[in-house]
Amino acid sequence: MPRVGLNQQTVVREAARLADEVGFQQLTLAALASRLGVALPSLYKHVRGADALAQKLAALATAELATAMTTAAVGRSGGDALRAMADAYRDYAVRHPGRYPATQRVPDPADAEHVEAGERAVGAIFAVLRGYGLTGDDAVDATRALRSALHGFVTLEAAGGFGLPRDVDRSYRQLVASMDISFRSWPRDGR
């Protein structure tokens, strides 16, 4: 019986593909094994279990998303950079509906690649905000605001939460435009 020749990389990558097809919640070791032409328990030679697989998938997806955000913003600044990054963010979420939810998982401190990927993603946002003159606590607040807005939008969109017929692309553009306005006149409370 010839070996299939799997390793952790191939397993995680196929999991990513499968997740995009069937959804993150429906990503199952059983389905993944059959997809890879292998019996389910064989996967344990490469991944500790279902939870560990999800965590590895999170690391992969976070790295991809961070790269997409960084790439989009490079060579741009201000509202231009913001729009490009926001578009890249939503584009990733739409094109990878199975991977995107995985990016919500907090990195395991022991997984250096995952931690680094998360820092790259936040760093990309920070860099854009520096273009608005936002630094320190303001940058932290603004980063949280931007992440919240983008994450919330793509999550609601994916869940089918926008019932009305109004064009969703346009709503997203308006959201990003409103964030642009916010960042240009960021509210400072007394501190």
Place this chain on the structure above:
Amino acid sequence: MPRVGLNQQTVVREAARLADEVGFQQLTLAALASRLGVALPSLYKHVRGADALAQKLAALATAELATAMTTAAVGRSGGDALRAMADAYRDYAVRHPGRYPATQRVPDPADAEHVEAGERAVGAIFAVLRGYGLTGDDAVDATRALRSALHGFVTLEAAGGFGLPRDVDRSYRQLVASMDISFRSWPRDGR
């Protein structure tokens, strides 16, 4: 053997309590049954199954959230109403970590109460936005923006996605303040 005397209401309500304790994902028919002092299959006399239970829980949570939002905004307007509603929203999510995620489920059109609850929640936001002079398509866009921001924030907060030590309450206040600014000068593209 005396009867416990369950009905759909009591089952769903207990499910909500349990979900808040153990988390939405960990809400299981097995745990719910043992909590109610009943064998698992007995639950099927009151609920069609696990998915239907989640849907009923969604209806309950959506109604509660809508009520909280509406109550908070009553008698206020403008930024005052916005802040009160936003605080009520986050407060609900924090105090009901198991119910809140359920509110993401799209109502089944056949469940009139659920549909109505969703409309009440959106209607509450619409009402606040009217105080900013936002109506029609602008109100739709702004509603989506606000929902995105609030939902994104509480979701990331619950997931532990805010790593830095910066005070989360303050970040939320800043987010809401920035939305207030956005609504006061809502961007209109050429249409």
Place this chain on the structure above:
DNA sequence: CACCGTTGGCTAATCGGCTTAGCTTTAAGG
């Protein structure tokens, strides 16, 4: 080429959760 150790794959078995089928018994109403 033969040997051997590593390791990737397998089968078997257990466990937990969901679901269905079908039986029993409560309790409410005539």
Place this chain on the structure above:
DNA sequence: CCTTAAAGCTAAGCCGATTAGCCAACGGTG
């Protein structure tokens, strides 16, 4: 008191995850 709808039960089957333990393929070494 009798009937009957419904609330509860047990039994059984399915599916996914996990663990244990076996076997065979491949790579390196003599």
